[in-house]
Amino acid sequence: MTISSEGTTLDPWYEQYASRTAGLSASEVRALFAVASRPEVVSLAGGMPAVSALPLPVIAASMERVMSTRGPAALQYGSGQGTPELREQILEVMALEGIRAGVDDVVVTTGSQQALDLVAKLFLDPGDVVLAESPSYVGAMGIFRSYQAEVAHIPMDADGMIPTALSERIASLRAAGRSIKMLYLIPNFQNPAGVTLSSERRLAIIDIARSEGILIIEDNPYGLLWFDRPAPAAMRSVEDDGIVYLGSFSKTLAPGFRVGWALAPHGIREKLVLAAEASILSPSSLNQMIISDYLAHADWKGQIDVFRGLYRERRDAMLEALEQHLPDLTWEVPNGGFYVWVGLTEGLDSKAMLPRAVKELVAYTPGTGFYADGQGRQHLRLAFCYPQPAEIREGIRRLATVVRGEQEL
Ligand code: PMP
Numbered sequence: 001m002t003i004s005s006e007g008t009t010l011d012p013w014y015e016q017y018a019s020r021t022a023g024l025s026a027s028e029v030r031a032l033f034a035v036a037s038r039p040e041v042v043s044l045a046g047g048m049p050a051v052s053a054l055p056l057p058v059i060a061a062s063m064e065r066v067m068s069t070r071g072p073a074a075l076q077y078g079s080g081q082g083t084p085e086l087r088e089q090i091l092e093v094m095a096l097e098g099i100r101a102g103v104d105d106v107v108v109t110t111g112s113q114q115a116l117d118l119v120a121k122l123f124l125d126p127g128d129v130v131l132a133e134s135p136s137y138v139g140a141m142g143i144f145r146s147y148q149a150e151v152a153h154i155p156m157d158a159d160g161m162i163p164t165a166l167s168e169r170i171a172s173l174r175a176a177g178r179s180i181k182m183l184y185l186i187p188n189f190q191n192p193a194g195v196t197l198s199s200e201r202r203l204a205i206i207d208i209a210r211s212e213g214i215l216i217i218e219d220n221p222y223g224l225l226w227f228d229r230p231a232p233a234a235m236r237s238v239e240d241d242g243i244v245y246l247g248s249f250s251k252t253l254a255p256g257f258r259v260g261w262a263l264a265p266h267g268i269r270e271k272l273v274l275a276a277e278a279s280i281l282s283p284s285s286l287n288q289m290i291i292s293d294y295l296a297h298a299d300w301k302g303q304i305d306v307f308r309g310l311y312r313e314r315r316d317a318m319l320e321a322l323e324q325h326l327p328d329l330t331w332e333v334p335n336g337g338f339y340v341w342v343g344l345t346e347g348l349d350s351k352a353m354l355p356r357a358v359k360e361l362v363a364y365t366p367g368t369g370f371y372a373d374g375q376g377r378q379h380l381r382l383a384f385c386y387p388q389p390a391e392i393r394e395g396i397r398r399l400a401t402v403v404r405g406e407q408e409l
Contacts, residue, residue, distance in 0.1 A: 020126070023145035032354055036363030042395030044318075044382040045363040047191065047338045051254050053310055055303065059254075062293040070289060078285040080277035082108025082261070086288045089295045090261050094247060096301075097223050098233035101240070105263050107272045108283045112221055112248040112260035117143050118275045119217060119244055119262065123181045124149040129173055131183040131214070133161050135341070135370030135379070137191045140184055140219065144372075149181070151372035158332050160187060160197030163204040170212055182215045188223040188231040189337025192370045192381035196335055199232040206239045214242075215268075221248040221260075224304050226336035227312040241265050249291055251338075252304050257287045311338065317389035318382060321396035326403060338385040341367075343378060348406050350380040356405065362398035 036043050066074050081087070087106040094101065109115040116139075124130070126148035132140065134153030144151055152173060155165045166183075173180055185205070187197035197205070209216050218235045236245040248260035264272055276283075294300065318340055319333060330343035344350060350366035357363060365383070367376030384392055 020146060020148050023148060024142075032358055033363065035358050041358065041361045041363055042387055042391050042398065043363045044384070044387065044392070044395050044399075045365045046386065047383045048386045049251050049255055049338075050307070050310055050385060051256070053306060054254060055298065058298045059290070059294060062290050062297065065297075066286070066289045066293050074286045074289045076285055078282040078288070080282050081273045082106065082283055083285070083288045083292065086259075086292045086295075087261075089292060090247065092295075093224075093252070094234075094236075094245075094263065097220070097231070098237035099245065099263070100237070101263050105266075105269060107262045107264065107269060107276060108288060109260050109262060109276060110280060110283055111250060111255070111258045112219065112246040112262075113139055113143075114276075114280075115246045115260055115262035115272075116140055116217070116219065117146075118272050118279065119182075119246075119264075119268075120144060120147050120149070121275055122268070122271050123215065125179075125181075127179070128181040129178050130181060131166065131169065132372075133185060133190060133193070135192055135367065135376060136184065136372075137186060137219070138369045141370075141372050144184075152180075153371060153373060153375075156190075156193065156195065158195055160190070160195055160201055161185065161205060163201055163208060166205060167208055170208070170214070180212075180214055182217050183209055184217045184219065185235070186219045186222075187235060188220055189225065189334055189339070191222070191337070192339050192365070192367075193332070193341040194334030194337060194339045195332050195341075196231055202232060202235050203238065206235060206242070210239070210242055216243045217246065218243050219246045221246075221251050222337035224252055225308055225311055225338075227308060227315060228335050231336060236263060244268060252307070253291065253294065253300070257284075257291060259283065259287050259291055308336075311336075311385060314384040314387070314389055314392055315340070317392045318384040318396065321393045325396050325400035329403070338383050340382045340384065342380050342382055344380065344403070345407065348403065349377045351377055353402060353406055357399060357402045360398045360402050362395045362402070364399065 036045055086108055087103045090106050120143045124147040128149045130144045130149050130151050131154055132151050133156050141151055152169055154161050154169055223231050236243045245263040262272055328345055331340050351368050354366055365381040367379030370376055
């Protein structure tokens with residue numbers, strides 16, 4: 001019997017794991033999150049959609065209709081690419097963000113997380129470089145790490161990734177002989193920074209990627225959840241050959257269905273379907289059919305408006321409370337999505353502070369999880385999507401107590 005590197009678990013198979021599993025580590029803050037899920041803790045940590053605002057009877061009616069009218073097909077294996085009916089409807093969803101595509105270009109996946117995993121599996125060899133925003137989505141970096149790729153963070157400001165910084169980094173990586181495989185971006189209401197890539201920068205970044213021959217992965221789960229004005233048109237609306245676009249029903253409907261999609265150029269799409277089939281045979285027929293029925297019968301656009309109103313109210317509650325209780329911290333106003341990225345004052349450490357916050361019954365996500373290179377102690381991510389406005393205000397009040405305590409140390 002062998003003792004693992006942490007020396008905490010006895011695992012007789014420890015020495016036989018593939019070398020790529022070295023990158024699979026539980027998040028350091030997972031244990032704290034278990035504590036943070038106690039009802040008395042206000043959690044501003046997880047990005048959980050407000051599913052209780054969904055019209056549950058309408059969804060139940062879709063489920064029943066699918067079972068009573070298409071039961072055997074819904075319970076059968078399906079196409080590895082997804083049902084043609086849902087792929088057709090996905091085109092309508094994407095048209096809201098200026099994207100035009102054909103029904104054959106879409107691959108339905110088990111959440112956009114699986115789409116990203118499949119894209120990474122197709123392209124990444126150990127040691128390859130993925131360019132990403134600084135900071136970037138923790139779940140994407142976990143995927144890149146699992147294929148032993150390295151993330152190179154590109155600086156961003158209030159308008160998203162900075163194109164000149166991107167060009168410079170590409171040049172220095174190339175000069176060092178590195179193989180750059182993709183540029184991963186969340187252009188709208190970014191997770192975790194909340195910022196949106198400006199239209200001009202979208203075009204500039206597309207130009208750079210095109211001339212450098214680097215594939216863009218445009219990850220857009222939040223684009224329709226705008227508050228004050230719609231997001232600029234998707235990058236995929238102006239460029240199709242060099243972009244894999246990822247979409248999801250997790251935030252506009254419900255994450256429990258685990259249905260998302262990839263829109264990819266022809267060659268990549270064929271490989272994606274093969275990789276998806278090898279991995280899961282086919283996405284859930286039942287869940288695809290329920291979503292198709294919901295999209296056909298329910299006022300899904302009206303429901304997105306409901307979500308937008310609700311999240312905007314929660315964002316406003318959070319920003320007002322931050323202004324009131326923590327005016328010396330810094331943040332950009334997110335114009336959509338789920339997150340506020342908060343900069344701490346000099347000397348504070350978001351990771352070290354978390355246990356004290358949980359003791360004060362408030363939880364957040366420390367910035368360190370959103371960087372592959374150890375940065376992030378000076379930031380934390382606050383999610384306003386799940387708690388009610390009153391809980392958000394109370395959570396920020398508690399956070400202010402913790403911050404004041406740390407500042408006095
Ligand atoms: N990309 C980003 C930026 C996300 O924030 C998330 C979910 N938090 C995902 C992808 C994965 O979403 P899905 O539920 O579609 O797998």
